[in-house]
Amino acid sequence: MNEQVFEQIKRVNEYWKEYWHARELAKALEYSDFTNFSKVIKKAEIACKKSGQATTNHFSEFTEKAKIGSGATRDLKSWKLSRYACYLIIQNADPNKEIVALGQSYFALQTRQQELSAQYLEDQKRLELREEVTKHNKKLFSTARGAGVYDYATFYDSGYQGLYGLKKKEIIEKKNLNPDENMLDHMSSEELAANLFRATQAEAKIKREAIRGQEKASQAHFQVGQKIRATIKELWGTMPEDIPAVEDIKFARKRLEELEVQDAQQMPSFAQQLGEKLEEQEMVKYEKLPDNIQLLEALAKIIRGYPGEKLLLLGEKKFKLSSEGMRLVKGLLNG
Numbered sequence: 616m617n618e619q620v621f622e623q624i625k626r627v628n629e630y631w632k633e634y635w636h637a638r639e640l641a642k643a644l645e646y647s648d649f650t651n652f653s654k655v656i657k658k659a660e661i662a663c664k665k666s667g668q669a670t671t672n673h674f675s676e677f678t679e680k681a682k683i684g685s686g687a688t689r690d691l692k693s694w695k696l697s698r699y700a701c702y703l704i705i706q707n708a709d710p711n712k713e714i715v716a717l718g719q720s721y722f723a724l725q726t727r728q729q730e731l732s733a734q735y736l737e738d739q740k741r742l743e744l745r746e747e748v749t750k751h752n753k754k755l756f757s758t759a760r761g762a763g764v765y766d767y768a769t770f771y772d773s774g775y776q777g778l779y780g781l782k783k784k785e786i787i788e789k790k791n792l793n794p795d796e797n798m799l800d801h802m803s804s805e806e807l808a809a810n811l812f813r814a815t816q817a818e819a820k821i822k823r824e825a826i827r828g829q830e831k832a833s834q835a836h837f838q839v840g841q842k843i844r845a846t847i848k849e850l851w852g853t854m855p856e857d858i859p860a861v862e863d864i865k866f867a868r869k870r871l872e873e874l875e876v877q878d879a880q881q882m883p884s885f886a887q888q889l890g891e892k893l894e895e896q897e898m899v900k901y902e903k904l905p906d907n908i909q910l911l912e913a914l915a916k917i918i919r920g921y922p923g924e925k926l927l928l929l930g931e932k933k934f935k936l937s938s939e940g941m942r943l944v945k946g947l948l949n950g
Contacts, residue, residue, distance in 0.1 A: 620714070621701075621721050635701050637694040638679070644705075644714055656694060659703035667734055673700035698722060716920035720943050723913035738867035740804035745864055748799060748807055751814040758818045762832045773833040777840020778813050779856045790860040801860040809847065809855050813840050917943045 624639040641652040660670050675695040680688040696704070702722035708715045756767065764770045775783050787798055802810065817839040820826070826835050847854060918927075921940025926933060936944065 621718060633698060634675075635696045635698075636679075637696055638691070640696065640701060640704065644708055644718065645712055646708075653692075655704055655707050658707040659700060662703045662707065663700065668699070673697040673703075713920065716916055717943075719916050720913050720947060723947075735870070737804055738871050741802075741807060741861075741864055741867050742871065744804055744807035744811055745799065745802075748811050748814060751811060751818065755814045755818045758821050759832055762821050762826055763828050764832045766829055770829070770833050770836060774813055774817055774836040774840045777837040777842075778809065778844050779840075779854075780844070781856055786856060789856055792860055796863075798860070800864045801862070803858055803861050805853070806855055806858045809843060812843055816843070913947055914944065917947065 620643050621635075621640075624635060624643055625633055626635065627633050637652070637656060638649060641649055644652070646652040646655075656674070660674055663670050663673055673696065677693060677695060678690045679693050681691045683689050694700075701718075705715060705718040705722055708718070710716070759767065759770055772782050775781065775786060779786050781789065783798070784794075787794060787796070790798065790801065792798055792801055799807070799810070813836075817836045820835050820839055821832055824835070826832050844854070917940055918934050918936065921937045921943065923935055923937025923940060925936050925938060925941045927936050927941060927944060
């Protein structure tokens with residue numbers, strides 16, 4: 616028994632996106648009663664929702680035809696499942712099944728990023744984009760100054776009017792922010808991305824066209840914002856003035872800093888959970904434990920589920936694994 620059982624039932628749609636059929640996955644996981652497996656799927660959907668992911672992106676319900684003899688068919692309810700959906704299902708499946716432990720290691724590696732909450736990913740994107748906006752606003756300021764701009768409030772308002780159809784003061788009012796708050800610190804990643812594009816393209820246009828003077832530079836900034844606005848509208852995106860303000864970015868920064876501390880604190884406990892001293896025979900050595908909590912969780916499950924005679928060294932810890940367990944560890948740590 617190995618992870619190929621999951622690879623063999625993997626499907627790919629016309630957009631080259633991988634997925635699995637629920638009934639085939641149920642069979643692979645040794646569920647004879649699909650009603651019981653459906654309950655596991657429902658638990659996985661709840662877990663998906665709690666993680667901040669849209670369930671419709673990972674669980675697609677459909678009806679398939681099943682032959683019942685004499686050429687007749689009947690409709691059966693099923694789901695098309697993303698890799699992340701399969702991972703959540705595995706996490707909620709019967710842990711006593713050997714194939715479930717195998718499935719956990721198979722799906723864990725490529726879904727660990729998806730397992731992170733939507734909030735965590737949004738925090739990361741916001742911080743990165745906010746830094747980029749700051750950097751390119753400074754470049755735009757320098758370029759505008761070189762072009763002869765002296766009234767910077769009017770210059771920047773021109774860009775906002777093009778992008779939002781509103782002046783900066785009106786944007787702040789519409790988003791229910793205090794006048795002394797920096798509206799860039801209350802933008803989502805989507806809104807920050809639009810403003811980053813505005814700043815970079817306005818700078819490029821002023822340089823490229825050798826624009827000079829307050830009026831012409833402000834007009835150029837307005838035109839860039841206006842074009843970005845038209846593009847957003849054409850792509851059926853949410854108009855920037857309609858994107859709600861979000862909490863101050865300082866809270867996102869604090870959350871990420873706390874996560875880094877938690878990861879550092881949890882590393883020793885995971886190492887303790889994994890270890891006991893064993894005899895050296897066939898040996899595979901890794902100088903240190905992986906620095907990812909999800910990887911460690913998957914690793915611990917493999918070590919518990921595949922005891923044997925081969926020796927695995929992780930830092931100062933020693934473990935005995937079967938040949939299959941060793942192969943799974945290599946795939947996990949070298950992948």
